[in-house]
Amino acid sequence: MMKMQPIGRVLATEKHPTTIDKFCFWTDANLKLHAFDVVKVERADGSFTYGVIENISHITDAQSFLTNYISSDFGNAEINAPTLRIGMNYVDAKVSFNNKNNETPVHNNDKVFLATKEEIVAALGLDKIKNPLVCGSLRMYAGTRNEVSLPVNLDGKFLLGPEGAHLNISGISGLAAKTSYAMFLLKAVQDCGMKKNEEDDEERTTAFIIFNVKGQDLMAIDQKNECEGNEQEKEKIQKQYVALGLSPEPFKNVKYYVPYSSERSSKQSTYLNSTDMANYIRHGQLKKYKYTYEDDKESIEMMFSNIDDPQQTMESIIAKIIDENDMDFKSLTIWNEFLEKVSEKAQKSDSKGPKDEISILSWRKFKRIVNKALKNDDMFANRADKGRNECRLSDEIKQIKAGEIMVIDIAKLPGDKQSFVFGDSLRTVYDLKQDVFDNEPNVNPPDRIVVFIDELNKYAGKDTPKNSPILRGILDATERGRSLGVVLFGAEQFRSDINNRVTGNCSTHAYGRTNAIETTKGDYSSIPSTYKNMLTRLEQGEYILQNPIFRSLLKIRFPKPIYKQFK
Amino acid sequence: MAINSKITDILEAETGAKSYKAHKYSLDNEMRPTVDYGGESNENIWKRTMETTIYKAPIDLSFLAHKLSANEEQLFTYFLDGSRRVYKVDHQGYAASGTGSRMEIYPILAGQIGIGCCKREDKKMKKEKFITETVISVPDKADADGKNGFFPALAKKINNSSEDLQRLNLEIDTVLSYSTRKDVKNDKEYEDRATARIQDRMIEKEKEMVSTLVREEKLNQNNYLIKDGSLEYRPTKEDRKDKRKLIKFQKNYAWVLGASKSFNPSACLDINGKPNPGFIANLPLYHRTPVACFSNPSIFGDMKFAVWYIRIRDQAKTRTPFDGIIKIEKMLTTDDENMYGMDSDLVDTLSALIINERNPVCYGADLRWANHIYPMFLTENFVKSRYISTDSFLQLF
Numbered sequence: 036m037m038k039m040q041p042i043g044r045v046l047a048t049e050k051h052p053t054t055i056d057k058f059c060f061w062t063d064a065n066l067k068l069h070a071f072d073v074v075k076v077e078r079a080d081g082s083f084t085y086g087v088i089e090n091i092s093h094i095t096d097a098q099s100f101l102t103n104y105i106s107s108d109f110g111n112a113e114i115n116a117p118t119l120r121i122g123m124n125y126v127d128a129k130v131s132f133n134n135k136n137n138e139t140p141v142h143n144n145d146k147v148f149l150a151t152k153e154e155i156v157a158a159l160g161l162d163k164i165k166n167p168l169v170c171g172s173l174r175m176y177a178g179t180r181n182e183v184s185l186p187v188n189l190d191g192k193f194l195l196g197p198e199g200a201h202l203n204i205s206g207i208s209g210l211a212a213k214t215s216y217a218m219f220l221l222k223a224v225q226d227c228g229m230k231k232n233e234e235d236d237e238e239r240t241t242a243f244i245i246f247n248v249k250g251q252d253l254m255a256i257d258q259k260n261e262c263e264g265n266e267q268e269k270e271k272i273q274k275q276y277v278a279l280g281l282s283p284e285p286f287k288n289v290k291y292y293v294p295y296s297s298e299r300s301s302k303q304s305t306y307l308n309s310t311d312m313a314n315y316i317r318h319g320q321l322k323k324y325k326y327t328y329e330d331d332k333e334s335i336e337m338m339f340s341n342i343d344d345p346q347q348t349m350e351s352i353i354a355k356i357i358d359e360n361d362m363d364f365k366s367l368t369i370w371n372e373f374l375e376k377v378s379e380k381a382q383k384s385d386s387k388g389p390k391d392e393i394s395i396l397s398w399r400k401f402k403r404i405v406n407k408a409l410k411n412d413d414m415f416a417n418r419a420d421k422g423r424n425e426c427r428l429s430d431e432i433k434q435i436k437a438g439e440i441m442v443i444d445i446a447k448l449p450g451d452k453q454s455f456v457f458g459d460s461l462r463t464v465y466d467l468k469q470d471v472f473d474n475e476p477n478v479n480p481p482d483r484i485v486v487f488i489d490e491l492n493k494y495a496g497k498d499t500p501k502n503s504p505i506l507r508g509i510l511d512a513t514e515r516g517r518s519l520g521v522v523l524f525g526a527e528q529f530r531s532d533i534n535n536r537v538t539g540n541c542s543t544h545a546y547g548r549t550n551a552i553e554t555t556k557g558d559y560s561s562i563p564s565t566y567k568n569m570l571t572r573l574e575q576g577e578y579i580l581q582n583p584i585f586r587s588l589l590k591i592r593f594p595k596p597i598y599k600q601f602k
Numbered sequence: 603m604a605i606n607s608k609i610t611d612i613l614e615a616e617t618g619a620k621s622y623k624a625h626k627y628s629l630d631n632e633m634r635p636t637v638d639y640g641g642e643s644n645e646n647i648w649k650r651t652m653e654t655t656i657y658k659a660p661i662d663l664s665f666l667a668h669k670l671s672a673n674e675e676q677l678f679t680y681f682l683d684g685s686r687r688v689y690k691v692d693h694q695g696y697a698a699s700g701t702g703s704r705m706e707i708y709p710i711l712a713g714q715i716g717i718g719c720c721k722r723e724d725k726k727m728k729k730e731k732f733i734t735e736t737v738i739s740v741p742d743k744a745d746a747d748g749k750n751g752f753f754p755a756l757a758k759k760i761n762n763s764s765e766d767l768q769r770l771n772l773e774i775d776t777v778l779s780y781s782t783r784k785d786v787k788n789d790k791e792y793e794d795r796a797t798a799r800i801q802d803r804m805i806e807k808e809k810e811m812v813s814t815l816v817r818e819e820k821l822n823q824n825n826y827l828i829k830d831g832s833l834e835y836r837p838t839k840e841d842r843k844d845k846r847k848l849i850k851f852q853k854n855y856a857w858v859l860g861a862s863k864s865f866n867p868s869a870c871l872d873i874n875g876k877p878n879p880g881f882i883a884n885l886p887l888y889h890r891t892p893v894a895c896f897s898n899p900s901i902f903g904d905m906k907f908a909v910w911y912i913r914i915r916d917q918a919k920t921r922t923p924f925d926g927i928i929k930i931e932k933m934l935t936t937d938d939e940n941m942y943g944m945d946s947d948l949v950d951t952l953s954a955l956i957i958n959e960r961n962p963v964c965y966g967a968d969l970r971w972a973n974h975i976y977p978m979f980l981t982e983n984f985v986k987s988r989y990i991s992t993d994s995f996l997q998l999f
Contacts, residue, residue, distance in 0.1 A: 096964070096967060096980075096983075097962070097966070098965065098966025098967050099965075099966050101965060101966070102962075102963060102964070102965040102966045102967075103962070105963050105965045106961045106962035106963045106965075107961065108960070108961065109916075109919065114671075114961055115671060115674070116725075116958075116961040116962050116976070117671075117674075117676055117678075117722075117725065117955075117958055117959060118722060118725055118726075118727065118959070118962065118976050118977050118980075119725040119726055120962045120976070121727065121980055
């Protein structure tokens with residue numbers, strides 16, 4: 036191996052001392068270094084202290100701007116001086132570790148070197164990862180002859196439990212490619228999960244539930260990305276996947292679920308076109324989901340997740356509806372009867388009858404909300420006809436098998452119904468992993484179920500009412516799901532909008548490109564200011580990743596999606 | 603003697619003196635102290651003009667400077683600066699003659715000398731050479747016997763006995779002695795004498811470095827050396843005796859300029875050869891004075907020095923009329939030069955290049971920014987950066 040030349044020396048002054056955490060070093064002004072690059076410092080005891088670059092500053096001996104101005108003959112921009120003003124770069128680095136546990140600060144004038152590939156891996160804590168799960172690749176010393184590129188592995192147990200679980204991805208729409216990154220990780224889980232793990236005797240099984248919230252985005256994840264006929268691009272992407280140890284194939288074992296709407300109806304509830312739909316149905320890959328009053332009335336509360344209910348009157352009504360002994364509602368079986376009953380309740384009461392505890396005004400409010408949701412929506416039906424590829428979503432989730440991917444399409448549903456579907460599904464997953472359905476036939480859940488939902492802020496935002504059933508469900512999943520095997524991959528535009536208890540329970544955080552207003556929020560206070568500024572400049576396909584296994588934040592890249600893209 | 607003795611203890615033991623453990627402090631209170639060593643001595647013989655063209659007025663070089671700058675032409679490659687830091691480290695007493703216990707007390711001074719030469723390559727400064735010396739200046743009476751070799755032996759003894767020196771990887775390069783002649787007005791004068799010895803040593807080292815550069819053939823018509831301060835290198839006795847050596851010595855200095863930031867205005871001659879500081883003060887921007895010449899047979903023998911002044915900064919933008927003026931000296935080295943004076947074209951070119959050195963400035967970092975040229979400033983700072991801190995240095999004594 037070529038011996039590395041020192042690139043600079045450590046600086047320690049009275050005002051800028053080196054500490055256990057940080058050090059500075061000077062380097063040539065023309066040397067290309069980048070934030071997140073790893074450097075090593077040679078210590079007197081023969082050990083090496085590794086550091087990650089946080090900031091690079093360029094200074095000259097000019098005492099003030101005025102000095103420079105005067106140096107141009109008091110403002111002549113054409114002047115070329117015969118000597119360049121002396122300048123240097125100094126670099127702030129955060130200590131990552133010392134290979135002999137020497138934690139004392141590095142000393143003034145200690146030599147600083149670039150690190151080798153092996154050293155970078157050790158410095159970032161990537162060398163002792165037990166259950167490797169590739170989460171991207173990183174590039175060091177970009178644009179120099181020492182450029183190093185290497186795959187980055189997470190410890191699967193710190194992403195999917197039981198050591199740590201849940202992922203939060205944030206970044207502005209379009210530029211951050213949040214969905215693509217989540218899908219890349221799911222692909223890695225699917226691929227790596229299928230490999231035999233040498234350390235565990237038994238292989239942990241995983242299934243995935245993915246919500247499609249935008250157009251047809253995730254409605255063809257088992258089909259190849261043809262890159263619009265650009266073979267070169269296609270080959271490049273496939274090579275990138277292979278280099279990261281993943282198969283160059285799209286997702287396997289995928290089933291799609293779209294909201295039911297009558298074929299005769301002019302208003303379809305999915306963006307999937309009829310040809311694709313017919314194709315999927317022919318291959319047994321697609322079902323249309325329905326909700327029936329008898330089985331799904333308990334989920335009605337999900338429609339009220341974003342509705343303020345300070346007097347808890349809606350809650351009282353819902354409690355009344357699902358009460359199996361309630362005189363009014365216990366015998367109802369279909370939505371129409373239910374709506375009629377609600378209408379009845381919302382009318383002026385008969386003065387002869389017993390006085391209702393719930394006011395008419397509350398009933399009217401309730402009626403408005405359920406009417407809006409249920410009326411003219413085919414999804415809320417009397418029964419699901421299995422012979423016509425119809426299903427109840429909960430039943431399908433209960434029967435999810437290891438390795439399966441369920442894509443649930445909610446893209447075309449209005450907000451309240453999206454909440455309804457997501458809330459109902461999450462509750463079913465949680466109950467499933469809590470063994471609530473163990474006595475039902477065909478229920479054999481895998482060890483872990485990963486649920487991916489975009490636009491998490493709709494369900495677990497800071498301004499979501501505290502008694503929202505969906506927020507409760509998400510909190511349950513994030514706080515207790517780690518041990519149960521329920522893993523939430525959530526994505527949102529602005530991380531600062533998300534309930535702190537939700538983000539606090541995520542073991543892995545992926546920060547994509549965001550805006551400057553967002554980075555001034557308290558959620559980003561633990562991120563060094565240089566990195567914060569970098570967040571506003573990240574390119575598509577780049578993320579800053581935080582995981583307890585890594586010794587510092589990592590800037591990673593990931594390849595473009597391997598599955599079909601819709602423009 | 604214990605290995606970890608302080609240097610003052612070793613001196614006390616070796617010279618039979620009594621140390622009074624005086625307060626130790628640095629004698630330098632300016633950024634860089636300068637001691638004039640006869641630059642404008644009264645014994646200097648001035649000649650009004652010493653160049654091939656006779657000028658009656660200051661010469662405008664702004665066009666030439668602009669032209670040279672546009673073509674990026676350059677002749678100044680090497681920059682040399684020497685400096686020293688002087689510390690008073692002790693008072694030591696020697697028994698006076700007589701039967702009583704009367705003591706004669708003299709100051710003991712120590713100094714750090716640094717001589718640095720930087721080379722300019724691709725507009726960037728690089729170290730060419732650097733030498734440093736640690737010296738002690740003691741009264742001549744410290745040598746009780748008055749024998750040759752006492753002071754070198756003393757230096758050796760100190761180096762072997764001081765663990766502090768060894769730890770810092772330092773050694774006393776020489777022990778200098780100053781005269782204890784009693785023609786002093788006050789005790790302060792002994793300090794000055796001791797300082798002057800250190801200053802002389804520094805000049806000696808500067809000369810050595812110039813000689814080395816010349817010997818290594820680094821200097822030529824395309825690679826001039828600018829030395830900070832006055833340029834009064836006298837030839838040695840050997841040089842003077844041997845005509846061939848003298849010619850070589852003179853030839854060596856053909857490519858050396860002395861650039862002084864400060865000078866004695868009263869010694870400036872005007873067009874008529876009369877001392878007239880106003881002539882210099884009113885020198886227009888980017889103009890030079892005609893070349894004057896001085897000699898001093900008692901010091902320099904036949905050597906003659908050409909002297910001229912250049913204004914590199916606008917008088918309206920400096921604090922005093924003499925800010926922004928640089929005094930240039932050059933040894934007259936050829937027969938032609940000695941007879942007809944310097945070639946005016948060469949003087950113009952060198953002066954225009956000096957004018958181009960006006961940028962960048964060290965404004966804010968040095969009060970003398972208007973008279974400083976940047977490469978010189980960097981060389982000076984390079985030398986300064988190599989000194990051991992005052993606290994560490996004084997701990998040795």
